[in-house]
Amino acid sequence: MSAAAQARRLRDPADLDITVLEQGRDVSYSACGIPYWVGGLVAGRDELIARTPAEFAAQDITVHTGTRAVGIDLAGGVVVAEDGRRFGYDSLVIGTGGRPTRPPSPGLDAPGVFGVHRLDDGAAIRAAIDAGTGPAGRPMRGLVLGGGYIGLEMAEALQARGLEVTVVLADPLPMQLLDADMAARVCGALREMGIAVHTDQAVREVLLDVDGRACGVRTDGGSYDADLVVLGLGMGPEVALAADAGLALGSTGAIDVDRSQRCRDHPEVFAAGDCAQTFHRVSGGVAHVPLGTHANKQGRVAGSVLAGRPARFAGILGTAVTKVGGLEIGRTGLCTTQAEQAGFAYRADTIEATTRAGYHPDAEDVAVKVITEQGSGQLLGAQIVGGQGAAKRIDVLATAIWAGMTAEDLAGSDLSYAPPFSPVHDPVTVAARVVSRTGQG
Ligand SMILES: Cc1cc2nc3c(=O)[nH]c(=O)nc-3n(C[C@H](O)[C@H](O)[C@H](O)COP(=O)(O)OP(=O)(O)OC[C@H]3O[C@@H](n4cnc5c(N)ncnc54)[C@H](O)[C@@H]3O)c2cc1C
Structure with missing residues (x-):
């Protein structure tokens, strides 16, 4: 949506048609706000939506929600939707976002196990908390798998909703991108809050009750009961559409783009955000750091360039x-x-x-x-x-x-x-x- 909005700022509707395909029902929403919505700090889903499809339509940006792109014909300049519709393009921006990491452990798809990626995930977790109760006489038990920032924000959110919370992670400490001495302070703070943290334990399976619902997890270090399991195991790039079309991926597994966000072999195709590879300003090496700050800026660069104004993404520090x-x-x-x-x-x-x-x-x-x-x-x-x-x-x-x-x-x-x-x-x-x-x- 950043690319679309920027392109529209630079080119009139008479000059440039802009069409967006979105598989879900929301665009321009803040996934970053999900933990605060689940935790009760944010009152409702609508508050996490910056702009609706109708607001984009008022800017002559056509948004097709509920429309999943399943193929790109690079030679013909056509995107094919799941319902068979075909959308021609002169320039294409791929912004398919991230794909949550899921180890091949049994039970991860069971009812009672929740990802944290889209607003619907937030709604599902809220509904489970609202409907759920723990075993008689005790609060619900929430178990978070993963110690990255999303897992920790969710742990705090569950605790704010009255759950007993346990975090289980495979690493020796939470927050992988902190040094151990700093991460140890975070771990200490979690424990002081009353959140149980179990480190160095990779998940082996989600345990199911007689109804096939998650009731705990087994790791290589032990078993933990839970009424609700939340997955915060990291985020890779969602590149299936681009890869199937034959667009090149970089060594990080994300779509390979130049500093104008253009795919190198197909300059009419751009990629931006969590699906795109970028570079680190200090190391000079390639990087994939899925953050909204980068995604918005990269989208803006793609929108500028496709609308005819040169722009370059300046790289990341992973701040x-x-x-x-x-x-x-x-x-x-x-x-x-x-x-x-x-x-x-x-x-x-x-x-x-x-x-x-x-x-x-x-x-x-x-x-x-x-x-x-x-x-x-x-x-x-x-x-x-x-x-x-x-x-x-x-x-x-x-x-x-x-x-x-x-x-x-x-x-x-x-x-x-x-x-x-x-x-x-x-x-x-x-x-x-x-x-x-x-x-x-
Ligand atoms: C819980 C949580 C908290 C976060 N907190 C922060 C934070 O505090 N700070 C920060 O900088 N970042 C944060 N992030 C990361 C940030 O949300 C992402 O980096 C950002 O949303 C990426 O933007 P994007 O446009 O690349 O992808 P997305 O926002 O994921 O958007 C991609 C869109 O493409 C759609 N899509 C995918 N495939 C198709 C298809 N085939 N057809 C049609 N539509 C498709 C998806 O439905 C989705 O709506 C957080 C993320 C989460 C999940």
Whole structure:
């Protein structure tokens, strides 16, 4: 929809017909809001819809909902829908999104097991909570498989709805894209909230009751009862349509595109969002990081280019924020594992500080970790975990990395201060200074 809206901004309806095929009933919806809707913070489904098909129609963008594309004839310039309709095109944008990761474990399709991808998934989980009860005398038990940000946001949402919550993950710690020392803080926070976390356990099967409904999971470390199982096992690219048509995939498995979001062998075809491969600004390597921030920008680039205005996607840092309970989490750029994989000689420094002036009653602990290139002091990545006000500080670090700054540049930069917002030396500045003090950068 970002591509469609941008193309319409640049070209009149008399000049460009825009048609969108959507298999579901919603367009322009916030999957990101699903955990907050399930948790009861957001009142209704409609609040998660930014624009309806009717609103797009008013902009002369024709949206066919309930219309699944099942084939692309690249030579003929035609998309074929499941109901047999054929839609001709001069330019095509593929934005099929992501495909949730599902291990081949028995029972994952059973009633009582829920994905978290589309609004209908959110509605189904809400309905199950509203209808469900736990065994007599105890609350419902919710089990989340996976410790990524979606799994953790869902764990908090289920707890907010009164469920007893268990998170089971295959990795040693939640939040794979944090370093272990920072992820351990997240794990600790979950446990302090009363959420049971079982690590290093891959799921083997979903256990079913006599009615064939999920009643627990068995992992390679144990068995856990559950009245409701939520899957948060990660997201790959949804590329079946593109691959079947013969479009090239990149080494990440996502659709291979250039910086204009064009498919290299078919410049009349664009791909953007979770289905498309991109590149990392720091490592320079290819990347697939399914985030709405990237998807929207890439869609806008595709829409510009197909409408005739040159544009280039500038790459990603994988900047992301989330929270569990009162603990805010932010990350950007390379974590230490990624820095190592990218061949950097790096150092990592972590500082402990407070989110506001230490004497302010609302000051909370915050840890800032910066990863820099040894010698040059070039910022490669950063992670922040702490109380209220911690997470969005990552944007300062993301901007510094984006601009190619060194730790010393950042340590000397003019960041704001007043006691309700930060200590006189902001934690971000303090972390950068630790690196520059050693003569690096
Ligand atoms: C629970 C959750 C929380 C999230 N939170 C955040 C967050 O806080 N921050 C962030 O940056 N990102 C977040 N994301 C990720 C973000 O939602 C995605 O990166 C973003 O939606 C990707 O946009 P997209 O347009 O590529 O794909 P999608 O939004 O998935 O849209 C693709 C659309 O294509 C349709 N489609 C697929 N195949 C076909 C077909 N063959 N025919 C017709 N239609 C088809 C699908 O029905 C879908 O509507 C979250 C995701 C989830 C699930």
